[in-house]
Amino acid sequence: MEYRGNSGKHRSIAMKLLLVVVFAAVMWWIMFSAPTKRNEKEGEMESPLAGGITEVDGVENDLYTVELARFSLDEHNKKTNAGLEFLRVVKVKRQVVAGTMHHLTIEAADAGKNKKLLEAKVWEKTWENFRSLQEIRQLH
Incomplete structure (x- = not known):
């Protein structure tokens, strides 16, 4: 040996x-x-620095962005029984953290079809197959 x-x-x-x-x-x-x-x-x-929030134009209708927005509303609905329905993504920002923090402005409708504008923060680490709704709040 x-x-x-x-x-x-x-x-x-x-x-x-x-x-x-x-x-x-x-x-x-x-x-x-x-x-x-x-x-x-x-x-x-x-300059888009690591840790800085950068606005991303032209991805509001992107399938990945819409999937993130729908995920946000699904998680919110599970926790609060809100029953919000996805309408569209209005604005997208991203922040490089340990992964990516997606800042999404989302238009949704409640059960009475009243439109609501929400801001959601979704933290994602794709290499770990991790996605988590960090915050969602109504803007109007």
Whole structure:
């Protein structure tokens, strides 16, 4: 039997170091290389930083976005017996956290068909198959 020493241990340390370097490189790219846009109200430049909330245009009718909105209402209805019915997604924002926090403005109708505007926050970690409604509140 041949003695191989600590090669398995060194390989494990090398893999962890590689993951840290790749993560640092991705974070650097997100913070410094991502496109910026001008904030028209204040004349400042905005950059989509990790942890910052970024508005996402043109995905209101996207199947994934609609699925998140329906999930939000289903979870809310289970907890409160509200009986809200999904109508449409009005606005989408995203925040990079340990996963993604989706900030959704949703139009829904109650049992009397009265329209309500709600803001929902859904935390998602796709690599863990995790999705959780963090908050939902009525705007009007």
